[in-house]
Amino acid sequence: GAVVSQHPSWVICKSGTSVKIECRSLDFQATTMFWYRQFPKQSLMLMATSNEGSKATYEQGVEKDKFLINHASLTLSTLTVTSAHPEDSSFYICRGLAGGRDTQYFGPGTRLTVL
Amino acid sequence: KQEVTQIPAALSVPEGENLVLNCSFTDSAIYNLQWFRQDPGKGLTSLLLIQSSQREQTSGRLNASLDKSSGRSTLYIAASQPGDSATYLCAVKTSGSRLTFGEGTQLTVNP
DSSP states (O other): OOOEEEEOSEEEEOTTOOEEEEEEESSSOEEEEEEEEEOTTSOEEEEEEEETTSOOEEOTTOOTTTEEEEEEETTEEEEEEOSOOGGGOEEEEEEEEETTTTEEEEOOOEEEEEO | OOOEEEEOSEEEEETTOOEEEEEEESOOOOSEEEEEEEOTTOOEEEEEEEETTOSEEEETTEEEEEETTTTEEEEEEOSOOGGGOEEEEEEEEOGGGOEEEOOOEEEEEEO
16 A cells, blocks of 8 residues: 655654754655644644645744755655754654545654754 | 544543544635544545545544544554554544644553
């Protein structure tokens, strides 16, 4: 079946650095990609929605200049956390939608720890 | 704005017990409701999906019901096993394919 991969699965970085997280759809075309973050013992909160070739739509309270999303192809979307701070430490998960929008696949998540 | 609430936040039961997890949502204009399982530090595993026109779905020891008009869903787990220990999330799908998640129920099944 279709798989969505995320890379890296975990990353530790110093405060002030930037981190890029990749989300790849392996055998389907993800026309829409959703990015979520999950703080410990909390639920998944939607950060932004991106359609291939278009600018991402960010949820209220999510800084678009800090969380850069690129969805340049139907098989790859990236989330870059710029100038990361300890409060950005979280579990980031992508969710890809295929064509008819009834088929969705979640990535396995990326654990980001900012020191 | 859609809000999803799950009760209880945590549940600990002995092995073999039947149990019910609850999910409620504020806006009944949903396309479907889905139950997921999440193991610590891992992604989501889809368990059951109920379309808005359906009342329930079953898979093995799991049964999920949906009462759209009252904004409620339950996940019934029969004959629980230690391997069922995980966090269970419910999510409702609304317009634009948005998913709104509850905060989950952390289940522990003790041997």
